[in-house]
Amino acid sequence: MRTRVMAVAAGVLLVAGGGWAVQRGGDTAAQTDEAVVAEPVDYVALGDSYTAGPLIPMQRDDAPGCFRSTLNYPALLADLLDVATYADASCSGARSEDVLGRQDLMFDNRARPQVRLLSEETDLVTIGLGGNDFGLFGSISGGCGGPAEGKQWLSKATPCRDRFGASKARDARRVRASLGKALDAVREAAPDADVYVVGYPRLLPDEGSCRAAGFTAGDAAWARRVAGLLNRSLRLAAEDAGATYVDLYPVSEGHDICAGKHAWVNGVRTQLGKAAAYHPFQAGMEGAAGAVYEAVTGEAAPVKRDG
Numbered sequence: 001m002r003t004r005v006m007a008v009a010a011g012v013l014l015v016a017g018g019g020w021a022v023q024r025g026g027d028t029a030a031q032t033d034e035a036v037v038a039e040p041v042d043y044v045a046l047g048d049s050y051t052a053g054p055l056i057p058m059q060r061d062d063a064p065g066c067f068r069s070t071l072n073y074p075a076l077l078a079d080l081l082d083v084a085t086y087a088d089a090s091c092s093g094a095r096s097e098d099v100l101g102r103q104d105l106m107f108d109n110r111a112r113p114q115v116r117l118l119s120e121e122t123d124l125v126t127i128g129l130g131g132n133d134f135g136l137f138g139s140i141s142g143g144c145g146g147p148a149e150g151k152q153w154l155s156k157a158t159p160c161r162d163r164f165g166a167s168k169a170r171d172a173r174r175v176r177a178s179l180g181k182a183l184d185a186v187r188e189a190a191p192d193a194d195v196y197v198v199g200y201p202r203l204l205p206d207e208g209s210c211r212a213a214g215f216t217a218g219d220a221a222w223a224r225r226v227a228g229l230l231n232r233s234l235r236l237a238a239e240d241a242g243a244t245y246v247d248l249y250p251v252s253e254g255h256d257i258c259a260g261k262h263a264w265v266n267g268v269r270t271q272l273g274k275a276a277a278y279h280p281f282q283a284g285m286e287g288a289a290g291a292v293y294e295a296v297t298g299e300a301a302p303v304k305r306d307g
Contacts, residue, residue: 040084045074049092065105212267
């Protein structure tokens, strides 16, 4: 459903002398070399750490404990779309229920309900949530992934799958309902907004594992299945709510944890100033921003040039 932001897809207009501009509005005829004055877009981002970008420089200081980067994909998207207003409620550790309720943070801080940033004036909403529901990500990464010793990552053993059995697959399916409640709240608070549910990128290659991932090859296969079920739940929740699902899985092919310098997602070891363990690098945020931009506009993300 593209009601208020659909006309962004009218195209990217190159401005004489360099740079770019996005046209928004029903008239697409005036595609000239001059900048087009666009109807303003009011954009709000909701999400968890895969939206917030913990440890990616520079970290914002307006939400202690949320670990929100000034260069996460919402910030990059806001710049690409040249929005009129932009607000980011994303917070590391957020669950779908934190859209409606206060989120407990470290040092006795609390984040206010993310939905409070929305209004009837909101035109565009992106929401990346679900991975923390039912302790899904935390139990897998914290309870299974770990620094690989020797060639442990080549093993076909499945200690993580053996520990959790089918419970995490069930939890991944339950996210459809929990995220659905959050999306209902978004629709109520911003009834005319175009809503985009952003999925999670691939963490592991299609086969096997690697030292950086910290999973055995056997558990990597299990983790891929759970991740696939999670993204499926996000897609179904988006469809249920009449929102658009942005699938990061295909665009992140070749950029998993095991992709070395091409990785969009960090491995088991936290890298200060780059990314938290099992979280996106700056490159991952750029990839996500491009995918969401294309979903919103129907165009590939422009390369911003100096004029």
